[in-house]
Amino acid sequence: MPADNQTFFSPVTYILTGIPGMEESHVWISIPFNLMYIATLFGNSLLLIIILTERSFHEPMYLFVSMLAAADLLLSITAVPKMLAVFWFGAGEISFAACLTQMFFIHVSFLAESAILLAMAFDRYVAICDPLRYTSVLTKSVIGKIGLAVVTRSFCVFFPVIFLMKQLKFCRTNLLPHTYCDVAIARLACDDIKVNFWYGIATAILVIGLDAVLIAVSYGLILRAVFRLPSKDTRLKALRSCSSHICVILMFYTSVFFLIFAHQFGHIVSGFILILLANFYVLIPPMLNPIVYGVTTKEILKGVINVFHRWCRGSSLLS
Numbered sequence: 001m002p003a004d005n006q007t008f009f010s011p012v013t014y015i016l017t018g019i020p021g022m023e024e025s026h027v028w029i030s031i032p033f034n035l036m037y038i039a040t041l042f043g044n045s046l047l048l049i050i051i052l053t054e055r056s057f058h059e060p061m062y063l064f065v066s067m068l069a070a071a072d073l074l075l076s077i078t079a080v081p082k083m084l085a086v087f088w089f090g091a092g093e094i095s096f097a098a099c100l101t102q103m104f105f106i107h108v109s110f111l112a113e114s115a116i117l118l119a120m121a122f123d124r125y126v127a128i129c130d131p132l133r134y135t136s137v138l139t140k141s142v143i144g145k146i147g148l149a150v151v152t153r154s155f156c157v158f159f160p161v162i163f164l165m166k167q168l169k170f171c172r173t174n175l176l177p178h179t180y181c182d183v184a185i186a187r188l189a190c191d192d193i194k195v196n197f198w199y200g201i202a203t204a205i206l207v208i209g210l211d212a213v214l215i216a217v218s219y220g221l222i223l224r225a226v227f228r229l230p231s232k233d234t235r236l237k238a239l240r241s242c243s244s245h246i247c248v249i250l251m252f253y254t255s256v257f258f259l260i261f262a263h264q265f266g267h268i269v270s271g272f273i274l275i276l277l278a279n280f281y282v283l284i285p286p287m288l289n290p291i292v293y294g295v296t297t298k299e300i301l302k303g304v305i306n307v308f309h310r311w312c313r314g315s316s317l318l319s
Contacts (some may be wrong), residue, residue, distance in 0.1 A: 012184070013174060013217055015100050016082070016092035019279075020177045021272050030087035036283045037080045043290030044069040044076075050303040057303065060138040061127070064120045065293055065300075067147055068248070069171060072286035073108040078102055079282040083179040092176075099181035100162050105283065107179065108160070110256060111154035114211045119146050121218040124242050129225045157207055164196050178275055180282070204257075212253050219246075244296035248289050253283045 018026050035305065051057040051066040074214050085091040094102070161183060168189035176185060183200060186193045222242065229235045258277065293300050 007089055008249065012096060014094050014096060014176045014181070015025055015174055015180075016086050016094060016181070017175055017178060018086045018092065018179055019178050019272050019275050020308050026087040027200060030084055033080070033087070033279065033283060034207070036287045037076060037084070038045060040072065040076045040080075040283070040287040043294070044286065045074045046301070046304065046307065047290045047293065048073075050307055051274060054303055058121050058140075060134075060143055061120070062300075063140075063143050064242060067116045067150070068113060068289060070121070071109045071112045075106060075113075075282055075285050078109065079180045083282075086179050094181065099176075100165060101183065103165075103183065103185070104158060104162055106182070107158045108122075109156045110281075111157055111207065112150050112209050113252060115150040115153055116255070117209045117245075117252060118215055119150065120245050121215040121249075124245060125218045127241065127288060128222050130237050148294065151205075155201060160199060161196070161203075164199065167191075168193070170197075174208040178278055180221055182278065185200040192297075208253075212257075247292045247296070248285075251285045255285060 017023070019029065022029065028222045045067045048066055051062045051069075079102070082094065123138060126137050130137070133247075165186060167185060168191045170188055171190040173188060176182065176188070183196070219242070222238075226235050228239045229238060255277075294304055295301065
């Protein structure tokens with residue numbers, strides 16, 4: 001419950017108020033958000049079904065794509081339903097424990113996405129720079145270990161944030177001007193949050209930033225190898241195999257870096273702009289990722305067409 005500035009209290013329930021200054025437009029804003037959410041669920045679920053059920057897709061590149069789709073689904077399912085409940089019904093009440101849980105899974109999923117994109121860059125590096133060792137280096141056992149490392153790293157990096165959050169004392173308000181729980185909740189505390197602030201900066205630089213640097217190094221080596229290939233057609237084929245990954249990388253890191261630093265220096269960014277950007281982050285990349293892979297990867301596009309063909313045949317036989 002709300003309290004005055006002199007009284008510490010243990011927050012039991014928070015109230016998500018939505019996008020500040022745009023409360024009257026919540027229903028209209030929810031329409032495109034809901035459509036993007038449906039497209040995200042459909043696209044990523046379809047991608048997972050195709051990759052996991054078709055043996056021809058049981059290759060390193062596609063298995064990493066399936067990991068990315070799973071992370072996108074986790075991000076969307078964790079954040080968007082509560083967001084829509086706030087927009088449609090004003091149902092912004094959320095317990096402190098549920099708020100921390102939502103925050104944990106949102107951030108773990110995007111830390112996992114960063115690690116998966118790094119693993120995919122390594123996959124493309126081996127495929128182009130050392131193709132003869134591709135199958136021996138990226139075995140299913142190695143991919144499984146990479147997947148476990150992605151989950152473990154994401155958990156270990158963000159768990160201290162939850163621990164630090166639980167140590168804070170709150171004395172201001174339980175109104176949270178957002179559509180889902182985020183690390184910005186620390187600003188409602190009356191304790192010094194310098195540790196939280198600098199841990200967030202360190203995470204951005206040492207984890208997300210390091211991933212981005214390693215991906216850039218990988219693609220520098222890939223480009224060097226590509227331009228050494230003998231024919232133009234071979235070079236174009238090699239570059240096309242990286243095109244979808246590059247598009248996803250640009251979407252992810254552009255939105256993440258802007259969002260991270262906007263949160264850390266939110267006092268210089270208008271509140272409603274910051275929250276709109278935060279909403280777009282959990283909606284747009286997860287929606288576009290399966291579209292990018294479906295459009296730019298011929299094999300996945302054929303898989304989608306085959307699935308729809310089987311569904312159509314099945315429905316016609318039933319009728």
